[in-house]
Amino acid sequence: xxxxxxxxxxxxxxxxxxxxxxxxxxxxxxxxxxxxxxxxxxxxxxxxxxxxxxxxxxxxxxxxxxxxxxxxxxxxxxxxxxxxxxxxxxxxxxxxxxxxxxxxxxxxxxxxxxxxxxxxxxxxxxxxxxxxxxxxxxxxxxxxxxxxxxxxxxxxxxxxxxxxxxxxxxxxxxxxxxxxxxxxxxxxxxxxxxxxxxxxxxxxxxxxxxxxxxxxxxxxxxxxxxxxxxxxxxxxxxxxxxxxxxxxxxxxxxxxxxxxxxxxxxxxxxxxxxxxxxxxxxxxxxxxxxxxxxxxxxxxxxxxxxxxx
Amino acid sequence: xxxxxxxxxxxxxxxxxxxxxxxxxxxxxxxxxxxxxxxxxxxxxxxxxxxxxxxxxxxxxxxxxxxxxxxxxxxxxxxxxxxxxxxxxxxxxxxxxxxxxxxxxxxxxxxxxxxxxxxxxxxxxxxxxxxxxxxxxxxxxxxxxxxxxxxxxxxxxxxxxxxxxxxxxxxxxxxxxxxxxxxxxxxxxxxxxxxxxxxxxxxxxxxxxxxxxxxxxxxxxxxxxxxxxxxxxxxxxxxxxxxxxxxxxxxxxxxxxxxxxxxxxxxxxxxxxxxxxxxxxxxxxxxxxxxxxxxxxxxxxxxxxxxxxxxxxxxxxxxxxxxxxx
Numbered sequence: 001x002x003x004x005x006x007x008x009x010x011x012x013x014x015x016x017x018x019x020x021x022x023x024x025x026x027x028x029x030x031x032x033x034x035x036x037x038x039x040x041x042x043x044x045x046x047x048x049x050x051x052x053x054x055x056x057x058x059x060x061x062x063x064x065x066x067x068x069x070x071x072x073x074x075x076x077x078x079x080x081x082x083x084x085x086x087x088x089x090x091x092x093x094x095x096x097x098x099x100x101x102x103x104x105x106x107x108x109x110x111x112x113x114x115x116x117x118x119x120x121x122x123x124x125x126x127x128x129x130x131x132x133x134x135x136x137x138x139x140x141x142x143x144x145x146x147x148x149x150x151x152x153x154x155x156x157x158x159x160x161x162x163x164x165x166x167x168x169x170x171x172x173x174x175x176x177x178x179x180x181x182x183x184x185x186x187x188x189x190x191x192x193x194x195x196x197x198x199x200x201x202x203x204x205x206x207x208x209x210x211x212x213x214x215x216x217x218x219x220x221x222x223x224x225x226x227x228x229x230x231x232x233x234x235x236x237x238x239x240x241x242x243x244x245x246x247x248x249x250x251x252x253x254x255x256x257x258x259x260x261x262x263x264x265x266x267x268x269x270x271x272x273x274x275x276x277x278x279x280x281x282x283x284x285x286x287x288x289x290x291x292x293x294x295x296x297x298x299x300x301x302x303x304x305x306x307x308x309x
Numbered sequence: 310x311x312x313x314x315x316x317x318x319x320x321x322x323x324x325x326x327x328x329x330x331x332x333x334x335x336x337x338x339x340x341x342x343x344x345x346x347x348x349x350x351x352x353x354x355x356x357x358x359x360x361x362x363x364x365x366x367x368x369x370x371x372x373x374x375x376x377x378x379x380x381x382x383x384x385x386x387x388x389x390x391x392x393x394x395x396x397x398x399x400x401x402x403x404x405x406x407x408x409x410x411x412x413x414x415x416x417x418x419x420x421x422x423x424x425x426x427x428x429x430x431x432x433x434x435x436x437x438x439x440x441x442x443x444x445x446x447x448x449x450x451x452x453x454x455x456x457x458x459x460x461x462x463x464x465x466x467x468x469x470x471x472x473x474x475x476x477x478x479x480x481x482x483x484x485x486x487x488x489x490x491x492x493x494x495x496x497x498x499x500x501x502x503x504x505x506x507x508x509x510x511x512x513x514x515x516x517x518x519x520x521x522x523x524x525x526x527x528x529x530x531x532x533x534x535x536x537x538x539x540x541x542x543x544x545x546x547x548x549x550x551x552x553x554x555x556x557x558x559x560x561x562x563x564x565x566x567x568x569x570x571x572x573x574x575x576x577x578x579x580x581x582x583x584x585x586x587x588x589x590x591x592x593x594x595x596x597x598x599x600x601x602x603x604x605x606x607x608x609x610x611x612x613x614x615x616x617x618x619x620x621x622x623x624x625x626x627x628x629x630x631x632x633x634x635x
Contacts, residue, residue: 123364202399203407206467208361209399210419211392211474214384220418224409299409300454 033268077271097244097256108183116191138185239287318370342521342528396471400483402463406455413451419473461492533589540615
């Protein structure tokens with residue numbers, strides 16, 4: 001078991017390293033921070049000084065090695081704009097993002113899964129068709145459209161809720177709604193098909209033939225099996241908690257990670273972007289590890305059978 | 310009085326009729342075989358009787374168990390019959406056990422449901438049942454999961470689960486189809502022994518005539534959603550009279566005949582959406598006449614015993630087939 005854990009951990013680290021290397025290279029190929037930060041009219045000596053200050057004149061491989069050395073020492077660099085530590089900048093934004101994404105995730109789980117399961121249990125009924133229609137509606141409408149429509153209706157026309165900003169809990173309602181509707185649709189549809197798949201399995205027929213009441217067949221035999229694929233999807237959603245939502249935060253001027261990433265990429269603030277990507281990659285990898293362990297807990301066939309044992 | 314009385318049972322899926330009025334009686338303690346090709350409605354008959362078909366299936370007719378109607382009965386009433394009066398085991402043992410629960414828990418679930426046993430009492434009874442169906446070292450293996458057992462052992466576990474409710478009738482739906490030949494024989498032995506020990510009735514659904522003859526007293530041959538012939542095992546094997554029954558016997562390879570050709574039944578089972586107007590077997594039948602193509606022969610009692618639905622039954626006894634199977 002410890003060996004199994006170690007391999008998992010090593011793989012996770014490798015994944016993060018690959019993400020970071022990719023980010024490092026792409027960021028350096030995509031534009032010169034000196035030009036962007038200092039502006040096109042900056043005097044040449046200012047640009048040269050800036051490039052020298054941030055080591056941008058060194059060959060790429062030297063910059064890369066220096067970056068890896070920093071990472072190994074848990075030094076995530078400082079912002080090129082105001083010299084504040086990048087990690088601090090990112091961590092300051094995390095609570096605002098989580099304030100949106102965690103309630104949105106709860107809504108997705110608490111509405112999406114029960115709706116999907118209900119639809120599967122009442123297949124071809126009006127409720128089932130309703131769930132399918134609403135879920136397709138939910139995940140096909142892009143969040144930038146949905147967000148703007150919600151603002152138009154609830155902020156502009158009805159004036160019930162603020163259109164943007166962060167000044168009290170009710171400012172979070174529209175962004176959370178925008179974020180969760182798509183996920184509810186996806187999760188409902190996915191839970192429905194997972195449940196339908198399980199209900200067609202021979203062991204469900206066995207459970208019924210045994211004389212179990214239908215309620216027990218559903219709760220004790222169908223749901224624990226349907227949970228495996230559903231957990232996979234929820235795992236992705238958990239992994240995306242930190243990544244937040246670039247579009248939604250931008251629409252509602254919400255000062256979270258999403259806004260920070262937009263601003264930092266626009267400014268070519270390399271250290272900050274890299275740091276955000278690192279945090280996002282780490283949370284994704286963590287969520288994947290959790291899903292792996294959840295698999296083992298849910299399905300005995302997957303216990304210890306994970307690759308890399 | 311018969312324990313189960315099925316009268317004119319009809320089943321349709323999406324408007325396509327697959328069962329065209331089945332009449333069948335099972336007496337207490339009796340073992341009856343239900344024989345036929347895949348898709349002829351053998352399993353559907355019993356799934357319909359126990360209300361285990363998907364909701365889109367339309368079931369009509371009557372299934373009485375000790376005089377009480379099951380078709381159209383409230384769900385709770387049907388659930389009270391399942392497992393307690395009539396238990397059923399299925400053809401794919403490995404996927405018929407819930408993969409995420411320990412086998413002991415699955416057996417105990419039946420014990421709690423039908424005998425009110427809980428905790429340690431249920432556990433020791435579950436171990437006793439596992440012993441009874443021949444699972445070695447049951448006391449330690451009760452906490453394993455289904456995937457840790459072989460297919461044959463899974464079928465034994467399913468039988469143990471079925472026995473937990475002390476049913477009056479066990480419906481075995483092709484219980485050995487997914488198993489290899491030696492395991493098949495073991496499971497057949499087990500079923501025969503259990504029936505002797507418990508005195509329960511059994512319906513053995515199979516396309517394997519040898520298996521049916523090993524387990525049953527009586528057999529009904531089904532074709533395209535109808536019973537075409539029914540008789541005691543001995544008489545059915547000595548003198549099969551329906552051309553389809555004869556075809557089934559002819560298709561059994563003869564061990565003593567050297568490298569003789571097999572005699573398959575020509576043609577294929579008709580599509581249930583496009584059944585011929587008359588006898589469903591007429592298109593594949595050497596003896597068919599114009600009468601067969603236009604009229605459906607009814608299942609009638611025969612002078613020599615048994616039931617038969619054929620206008621041109623075979624007369625000649627076929628004693629050699631008994632020999633062949635022995």
